[in-house]
Amino acid sequence: MSEKTAVLRLGDSHLPVVDRARIYCCGITPYDVTHLGHAATFVWVDVLTRVLGSIGVSSQLCRNVTDVDDVLFAAAERSGSAFDAFASVQQFRFDQDMSALAVREPQFAPRARRNVGQVIRLASALLRTGTAYLRDGTVYFRGAAVAERAGLDRDEAGKLAAEYGARLDNPAQDDPLDVAVWQRSRPGEPGWPSPWGTGRPGWHAECAAMSLSVLGLAVDVLSGGDDLRFPHHAYQVAMAEAVSGVRPFARTRFGVGVVRLNGAKMAKSTGNLVLVSDVLENYAPAALRLCLIDRPWSAGWDYSAGELEAATGRLERLFRAAGRRGGSAAAAQAASEAVSDALCAGLNVSAALDLAEEAGGAAARGLIATLGLGE
Ligand SMILES: [Zn+2]
Numbered sequence: 001m002s003e004k005t006a007v008l009r010l011g012d013s014h015l016p017v018v019d020r021a022r023i024y025c026c027g028i029t030p031y032d033v034t035h036l037g038h039a040a041t042f043v044w045v046d047v048l049t050r051v052l053g054s055i056g057v058s059s060q061l062c063r064n065v066t067d068v069d070d071v072l073f074a075a076a077e078r079s080g081s082a083f084d085a086f087a088s089v090q091q092f093r094f095d096q097d098m099s100a101l102a103v104r105e106p107q108f109a110p111r112a113r114r115n116v117g118q119v120i121r122l123a124s125a126l127l128r129t130g131t132a133y134l135r136d137g138t139v140y141f142r143g144a145a146v147a148e149r150a151g152l153d154r155d156e157a158g159k160l161a162a163e164y165g166a167r168l169d170n171p172a173q174d175d176p177l178d179v180a181v182w183q184r185s186r187p188g189e190p191g192w193p194s195p196w197g198t199g200r201p202g203w204h205a206e207c208a209a210m211s212l213s214v215l216g217l218a219v220d221v222l223s224g225g226d227d228l229r230f231p232h233h234a235y236q237v238a239m240a241e242a243v244s245g246v247r248p249f250a251r252t253r254f255g256v257g258v259v260r261l262n263g264a265k266m267a268k269s270t271g272n273l274v275l276v277s278d279v280l281e282n283y284a285p286a287a288l289r290l291c292l293i294d295r296p297w298s299a300g301w302d303y304s305a306g307e308l309e310a311a312t313g314r315l316e317r318l319f320r321a322a323g324r325r326g327g328s329a330a331a332a333q334a335a336s337e338a339v340s341d342a343l344c345a346g347l348n349v350s351a352a353l354d355l356a357e358e359a360g361g362a363a364a365r366g367l368i369a370t371l372g373l374g375e
Pocket residue numbers: 025026027207232236
């Protein structure tokens with residue numbers, strides 16, 4: 001019997017994986033079109049699963065859809081649609097963009113609105129452990145220790161939470177850093193029946209509940225945009241650990257660096273963004289894919305058209321190298337192994353590309369396949 005054991009290095013973590021890797025990726029809130037910041041996260045996670053596949057490890061990727069959320073409700077109302085119908089249309093557009101970029105579909109794509117029951121069970125379990133409390137139809141999770149574990153002082157934590165819509169002056173909470181696992185729906189908002197009245201899930205609780213119900217009590221990799229580290233991932237992890245008793249919830253994190261435009265984070269909320277569909281009118285999808293991954297995965301970077309021109313040139317050189325003979329069988333084997341080693345050592349795509357360009361032949365063809373650039 002052959003035993004597949006592989007070690008992938010991600011940041012400071014050496015992650016030995018035997019046969020299967022459970023990866024949770026924080027997915028989109030389907031309320032608008034896809035920009036390059038989203039694309040970078042999902043292309044990188046796709047590359048992670050492909051590199052794992054190249055060393056014999058199969059991924060179980062769960063990428064959720066946050067279709068119960070304030071910004072989605074507001075966008076649906078502006079468009080005069082029901083929130084679920086509106087989300088489905090946006091989701092379809094997102095899937096088209098991902099398909100154009102050769103991002104493979106995840107094995108699991110749970111939607112928040114189909115997992116409300118799981119959030120209710122999570123809230124009940126947190127209440128029983130004493131890590132949550134009930135106030136006027138809302139179940140709050142105690143958050144002071146979450147900020148501490150993230151290495152943030154209370155002011156920093158509060159500032160970051162406020163950026164994601166937390167109300168720090170809510171008198172119903174014992175502590176400003178507590179967050180809603182379950183919250184009472186405001187008039188006109190979608191709501192679901194619960195033991196505490198009509199309400200809806202909180203954002204961090206949705207991901208905690210979906211990851212627990214789809215992938216089990218812990219995951220190998222918790223992934224998403226690096227800007228989700230706090231509060232979102234920190235609270236997701238804390239809630240999951242509080243009910244499961246299994247620590248750490250995530251063996252390692254894969255936080256993809258943010259994409260900036262004109263020095264500021266790309267975001268719909270500020271209108272500071274470049275859309276995938278617009279880029280693909282002028283550039284090959286593989287060039288955009290390569291542009292997003294030919295750099296360190298955890299570092300933020302500034303987008304410019306020059307980056308895409310450079311990626312187009314890099315892609316052409318790689319395909320030309322793939323057409324060369326590539327030396328003796330032993331040399332080709334050594335080159336392919338060096339390329340694979342570079343990918344496993346922290347997903348160093350840029351180093352792998354340099355090696356493949358120089359060696360040419362099978363090493364370059366293998367890298368094109370592993371990075372999904374020939375699809
Ligand atoms: Zn999430």
